[in-house]
Amino acid sequence: MGSHNIVMLAGDGIGPEVMSEVKKVISWLESNGDISFTIHEDHLGGSAIDAYGVPLTDETLEQCRASDAIIMGSVGGPKWDNVDYNIRPEAGLLKLRKELDLFANLRPALVFDALVDASSLKPEIVKGLDILIVRELTGGVYFGEPRGIEDLGNGERRGFNTQTYTTSEIRRIGVAAFELARKRGGRVTSCEKANVMESGKLWREEMTKLHGEGFDDVELSHMYADNCAMQLLRNPKQFDVIVTDNLFGDILSDEAAMLTGSLGMLPSASLGAPGVPGLYEPVHGSAPDIAGQGKANPLATILSFAMALRYSLDRGDLADRIETAVQDVLSSGTRTADIMAEGCKEISTSAMGDALIAVLDSKLAEAA
């Protein structure tokens, strides 16, 4: 049994609290599953600024590069609002993503049965929802050159950015989406604005070409991104995997996230080329308003760890066990404050971790 090399970056605010609950799950797996981990804990973001003077040190980056997967809590908070822009907490996270060239951001939008009422949409629209948004993360208009703000004289200024995609950038995110769809419902919807943008036209052409080169077992459809935004609210269950660029993915993944009702439940993964460790983190931030109070929901981070088991450690079986246990904990009516509902019992961050472990224990006992 090989040991998986994990770098754990708890970060700031509620990060350390939710990461403590991930550690409970890791210990449980080591005691009860055929898996072992070597954990390297380090600082990122504000905590790294405090410890080392920068939000990501070269040593931490090298530890990450040499790992099998990186699990992160969250970075940032008011304490570091006035640090130099180049060494702000978020700069550490951006540098980590850039250095590892993590070009594929995976954001599942999964509605657990017990939380169906937390969505702002009608239960029948979201019940059973399970979609995966695959967003291109390192290209497009957020990085394209030229960019800037120029003075045109006469009090007039011009702000500009460049939306740009190359064949290889489109193909590698396309491959990721098709391969992920094969492990799920077998359907990919590719979104762009080919009707008004050349980069979108190229995106559509390259996706179609790639599909014909070995992915025709997956169903491919194309949709304009604005229509996708509407369809996500009208009939979100029509989707399996949505693949899209950096800008549209930013917006569509946040929209899809809200279908599920709670930030505290949303995991994510950022993946690079084969052999590069994935970065797994909850979608939420460091929640300074509740940090240190035992109120944070640890499930988004625990579900992010489950994604690491599935996508980086090839242990989808253990990811399934954790996800089923989360479903059961929620069904039992124990909730952290963010997902509290009438008739349920409010519990703390650490009690939620314990409740999950209790479910894992009882499932193991049932199976024995």
Ligand code: NAD
């Ligand atoms: P946030 O996600 O931290 O919080 C938004 C709201 O959701 C808050 O009311 C918070 O209490 C609540 N919330 C978030 N996670 C929760 C959880 N697990 N359980 C219960 N409630 C939860 O967003 P924000 O307030 O805009 O940002 C706070 C800080 O986090 C900022 O410094 C921001 O830059 C940073 N941030 C970091 C990341 C990241 O690390 N990837 C992402 C977003 C924001």
